[in-house]
Amino acid sequence: MKVLGEFVRTHGGIERRFTSSERRMLTNLAGGVVASLDTADEVGSYADPVVTRLLPVAYPDDPDAAAEYAGATRSRLAAAKSDAARRLVADLESAPGGVVHLDEAAAVRWLTALGDLRLALAERVGIEEVQRSVHTPQGMLYAWLTWLQGSLVEAVEAH
Amino acid sequence: MTDVLEDTRVEQRLRLGKPWTLIVWDDPVNLMTYVTWVFTSYFGFPKPKSERLMMQVHTEGRAAVVSGTREEMERHVEAMHGYGLQATLQQVDG
Numbered sequence: 001m002k003v004l005g006e007f008v009r010t011h012g013g014i015e016r017r018f019t020s021s022e023r024r025m026l027t028n029l030a031g032g033v034v035a036s037l038d039t040a041d042e043v044g045s046y047a048d049p050v051v052t053r054l055l056p057v058a059y060p061d062d063p064d065a066a067a068e069y070a071g072a073t074r075s076r077l078a079a080a081k082s083d084a085a086r087r088l089v090a091d092l093e094s095a096p097g098g099v100v101h102l103d104e105a106a107a108v109r110w111l112t113a114l115g116d117l118r119l120a121l122a123e124r125v126g127i128e129e130v131q132r133s134v135h136t137p138q139g140m141l142y143a144w145l146t147w148l149q150g151s152l153v154e155a156v157e158a159h
Numbered sequence: 160m161t162d163v164l165e166d167t168r169v170e171q172r173l174r175l176g177k178p179w180t181l182i183v184w185d186d187p188v189n190l191m192t193y194v195t196w197v198f199t200s201y202f203g204f205p206k207p208k209s210e211r212l213m214m215q216v217h218t219e220g221r222a223a224v225v226s227g228t229r230e231e232m233e234r235h236v237e238a239m240h241g242y243g244l245q246a247t248l249q250q251v252d253g
Binding site: 115 | 188189190192193200236237242243245
């Protein structure tokens, strides 16, 4: 049994089988990201480092322009990211036998969603912490996510 | 004697006409292969150019990726934020 299988190209897409514990981990992480992003319209969300990392400031030296950009894009970006995380969970939930099959568009959506999960985890736990402590559950999870996203980049580029 | 108000207006017009640049900053999370893929798939850059820009981000901490009107650059910076990259806009000096 391949526990750490790469994403592989198949006819008309990319596939990987996820174990139930992998599905659970991704679902939990994605749920956390969705919960953070769902607060993006609230003033308090500007103090949440995860939201700030996922929805960065476009004009660091110009508060007025930064606020204008945020006003125009923040809700839209938060909704798109939240949607991608939810759909990743939906794909995992509907995967027969844990085998997720992605067409090109879904693979791109997954690629970015996995990136957001890594950004959120690194922000929440601390980048030094997740990179150094591969023996902690969070460090192992981060290392696995890094490997998983790298595997999906390769599969997408192999097209 | 120079009209100060007129001077300010000319200065503003010149400033409005100056191009804007999209800067992508290094971050400790995004994979080098992912950043290269973003540059290639979103901007349509040839892979060597995307790799060169990615290496510049990685080694110098930032790279000017593309320049143009403010409107265009705002579209690009939003796309980069969508991909999870640290991107900002700045007006070209000079």
